[in-house]
Amino acid sequence: MTAEMMPRGTFRAEFQHSSAAFAAGFQHGGAAFDVDFRDAASHAPVYDGEYTVTPEANVTQVLYTGGKLMAENVIVQEIPKWETSNEAGGKTVYIGGVE
Numbered sequence: 602m603t604a605e606m607m608p609r610g611t612f613r614a615e616f617q618h619s620s621a622a623f624a625a626g627f628q629h630g631g632a633a634f635d636v637d638f639r640d641a642a643s644h645a646p647v648y649d650g651e652y653t654v655t656p657e658a659n660v661t662q663v664l665y666t667g668g669k670l671m672a673e674n675v676i677v678q679e680i681p682k683w684e685t686s687n688e689a690g691g692k693t694v695y696i697g698g699v700e
Contacts, residue, residue, distance in 0.1 A: 645670050656680050658697030 648669040654662055655678040664675060680697055687693045 647672070652676060653678065656697070 646669050648666050648671045653676045682696045684692045
């Protein structure tokens with residue numbers, strides 16, 4: 602971490618870490634200091650891949666999000682499924698695969 606004193610008793614701090622998560626505490630003797638991270642920014646790379654994925658049968662799907670900032674939630678669609686009538690008078694259910 603590097604820190605720089607700023608006017609009015611504030612300071613600028615830059616954290617050099619691959620994770621956007623950290624804990625900070627400031628104290629001097631018995632006095633407590635308020636900490637405000639309103640203007641905090643991360644230098645972590647921004648995820649630029651897909652945010653919606655539909656599971657595929659027999660395929661491992663990886664969204665490479667580790668250590669990256671994400672703009673929204675990932676949506677995992679339902680597994681494709683459909684039914685057809687069969688010659689025995691019942692229904693055949695297909696899960697995944699191609700229609």
